[in-house]
Amino acid sequence: MRQVAALAGVGVKTVSRVINNEPNVSAATIAKVIAAARTLDYQPDLHAGNLRRADGRTRTLGLLVSSVDNPFAGAVHRAVEDVALERGVSVFASSLDDDPDREQAAVSAFLRRRVDGLILTTVSESQAYLAPELRRGTPVVFVDREPAGITSDAVVSDNYDGAALATRHLLEREHRRVAYLGDKANIRTARERRQGFLDELGRFGVATRDVPVIEGLHDAETARLATIALFDSPTPPTAIFSSQNLVTIGVIHALRELDRHRDTALVGFDDVPLADMLEPGITVVAQNPQQIGRVAAERVFARLDGDASPAARTIIPTRLIERGSGEIPPRQEG
Numbered sequence: 001m002r003q004v005a006a007l008a009g010v011g012v013k014t015v016s017r018v019i020n021n022e023p024n025v026s027a028a029t030i031a032k033v034i035a036a037a038r039t040l041d042y043q044p045d046l047h048a049g050n051l052r053r054a055d056g057r058t059r060t061l062g063l064l065v066s067s068v069d070n071p072f073a074g075a076v077h078r079a080v081e082d083v084a085l086e087r088g089v090s091v092f093a094s095s096l097d098d099d100p101d102r103e104q105a106a107v108s109a110f111l112r113r114r115v116d117g118l119i120l121t122t123v124s125e126s127q128a129y130l131a132p133e134l135r136r137g138t139p140v141v142f143v144d145r146e147p148a149g150i151t152s153d154a155v156v157s158d159n160y161d162g163a164a165l166a167t168r169h170l171l172e173r174e175h176r177r178v179a180y181l182g183d184k185a186n187i188r189t190a191r192e193r194r195q196g197f198l199d200e201l202g203r204f205g206v207a208t209r210d211v212p213v214i215e216g217l218h219d220a221e222t223a224r225l226a227t228i229a230l231f232d233s234p235t236p237p238t239a240i241f242s243s244q245n246l247v248t249i250g251v252i253h254a255l256r257e258l259d260r261h262r263d264t265a266l267v268g269f270d271d272v273p274l275a276d277m278l279e280p281g282i283t284v285v286a287q288n289p290q291q292i293g294r295v296a297a298e299r300v301f302a303r304l305d306g307d308a309s310p311a312a313r314t315i316i317p318t319r320l321i322e323r324g325s326g327e328i329p330p331r332q333e334g
Contacts (some may be wrong), residue, residue: 001042008036032103061300062110063093064103064120066144072245072270072289073121076143079293080119087301089116097216098184100124117300119143122185127152139303141296146313153303155296155314159189159269162285162318163196163243166267169283169320170239171204175265175330179212179230179237181223181251183244190215193243193269212237223250224257231258238267238299238330242266245272252282267326269318276323283326285318292316 001019005012010029017025018033036042063080065073073095081091082269092115094106100141104126110118117139120127126149130140134152142154169176180197183190194215202241217223223242227250230236243257245307246269255261269277275282297316 002044003040004033004036007039008032015091057090057115057116057304058117060113061089061091061297062107062113062115062120063091064096064106064110064118064122065093066121067095067097068093069095069300070246071146071273072299073288075239075289076121076293076296079290080297083294083301096123098123104129116304117141119211119296119300121145122147125149130218139300141299142265142304143292143296148188149310153296153299153311153314154297155292155316156317157189157287157292158200158318159192160196162269162287163193163241164200165318166241166269166285166326167197167200168204169267169322169326170241170265171200171206171238173182173265173327173329175239176206177211177235178206178241180214180323181217181226181240181242181247182213182215183247184218185215190243196249197241197243203280217244217247217250220246220250220253224246224254227254228258229276231260237264239267239328241267243269245270248272248282248284252278261325263328263331265326265328267320267331271321277313278325278330280325281323283323284321287318288316 001012001015010033014025014029018030061084063077065077067073068077072109077093084091091313092110092113096103100123103122107118107120111133119141121144122142125162127147131150134140134150140152144156146154146156167178180194182194185191194213201208201211214226217226241250242251243250245268249272251266255264255266266282268282271284271286272282275284
């Protein structure tokens with residue numbers, strides 16, 4: 001670009017204005033810049049050109065989700081994209097895989113591309129590394145998990161109350177040997193769901209020391225193996241609360257493998273594909289990832305449009321969907 005400017009006898013900023021079709025550049029100057037570019041066989045970097053729009057925007061957002069192959073994350077992604085496309089904005093998406101190093105690498109990659117805003121699912125203990133970006137005015141909205149170390153907008157499910165609702169549903173049907181199968185304990189949403197489960201047991205007078213609490217499960221296979229191990233116990237559970245959709249899938253496989261799917265109650269947190277097509281259907285506490293994604297995207301654009309109100313925490317309610325598995329009564333032993 002400097003060479004084009006020198007040949008045309010204008011400044012680099014003028015070349016940039018011509019490339020980006022900005023107003024108030026004379027026809028003669030435009031002609032000189034175009035001629036110089038052709039002489040030098042200069043092909044503008046469209047991405048770099050976009051960085052220099054009159055309003056300083058690139059018309060892009062960065063979206064970091066847990067994993068693009070997780071149905072929940074996929075639904076969030078689609079909702080964000082739908083809102084962004086209405087404004088002519090593209091979305092760069094990346095998977096977190098619940099790896100703190102991957103989180104910061106992905107965010108750095110987004111920022112190098114000068115995205116206009118960030119929508120992030122995070123796993124690091126602190127997101128204070130984003131403080132300089134917030135001071136520069138970049139909108140950052142956290143989804144699914146709230147930030148630590150900084151204050152910023154967040155759109156999250158009601159994890160604690162949703163887990164309590166699932167547990168209450170089982171306890172009201174006279175289950176007392178209820179097992180908890182959960183995600184990694186360093187994930188805030190997993191901790192909130194475990195606490196909702198344990199607190200609801202306490203409200204019903206069930207001693208939590210007698211209840212299996214298995215954590216660190218992060219995919220269907222580890223959940224399947226953990227479930228099978230539960231039934232090697234002399235007093236296997238009569239009900240299971242699985243606190244993540246991939247964990248629920250693993251539990252479903254294990255119960256069918258053991259032929260216990262008709263006598264062991266199951267409530268999962270977050271819906272799973274084809275849950276209503278199984279026999280029995282899978283009772284779940286359903287999140288609303290479409291609304292989470294939509295609200296997060298709308299919040300980013302509100303900030304870009306000048307909304308300077310204090311950071312807001314938006315809680316999206318969950319709902320219980322009864323399909324059969326959560327309504328199985330305790331089996332009679334002996």
